[in-house]
Amino acid sequence: MKSPRFLIFVLLVSSSLAGCQSMSRTHTVDKTSEVPSANAATAPSDDTSPGNSSKASPSSQQIEAESAKGNGADNSDETIKLERCKAQLEALRTLAPEKYSQLNNAFRYIMRGAASYASIRSETTRETQDTIDALYHYRSNLICSQIGQTMMNSLSLHGAMP
Numbered sequence: 001m002k003s004p005r006f007l008i009f010v011l012l013v014s015s016s017l018a019g020c021q022s023m024s025r026t027h028t029v030d031k032t033s034e035v036p037s038a039n040a041a042t043a044p045s046d047d048t049s050p051g052n053s054s055k056a057s058p059s060s061q062q063i064e065a066e067s068a069k070g071n072g073a074d075n076s077d078e079t080i081k082l083e084r085c086k087a088q089l090e091a092l093r094t095l096a097p098e099k100y101s102q103l104n105n106a107f108r109y110i111m112r113g114a115a116s117y118a119s120i121r122s123e124t125t126r127e128t129q130d131t132i133d134a135l136y137h138y139r140s141n142l143i144c145s146q147i148g149q150t151m152m153n154s155l156s157l158h159g160a161m162p
Contacts, residue, residue, distance in 0.1 A: 081144065082140065082144070084144075085107070085140075085143070085144035085147055085148070086107075088144075088147050088148055088151045089103060089104060089107055089147050091151060092147065092150060092151055092154065095151060095154040095155065095158070096150055096151075096153075096154040099150050099154075103143070103146060103147050103150060106143050106146075107143050107147070110136070110139045110140055110143055113136070113139075114136045114140075117132055117136065
């Protein structure tokens with residue numbers, strides 16, 4: 001299981017993605033204790049209009065410090081997967097704008113949750129770490145699969161001219 005290193009990777013990517021947004025833009029975050037279902041439409045909504053973006057989480061510096069301790073070679077496959085997922089998500093902004101906001105909200109929700117978990121992970125038992133690491137691995141794989149499927153469907157619809 002890739003649990004500890006995968007989680008550190010997810011946290012690194014989430015903090016780096018948060019830093020990719022323009023610093024002059026702000027947004028509001030709807031904080032709930034709800035967990036999104038497999039359907040991306042149920043994720044808490046964020047304002048993703050052009051004038052708004054996410055800010056880095058307060059624990060992003062801690063996450064980056066933890067990530068620096070990990071072995072970069074072991075995380076490279078997971079890093080590539082999440083970077084590809086984020087790139088596909090950004091492509092959906094123009095290919096399928098009606099689905100982009102739902103998927104973006106779900107992706108960001110998972111990354112914020114992983115970042116929050118990373119800040120307390122060392123205070124939990126090994127069994128809890130194994131369970132929650134697997135949960136975030138599953139959730140990130142699920143949302144990336146949904147993003148990839150939406151992108152493939154959008155591309156095939158654009159290619160199939162009537």
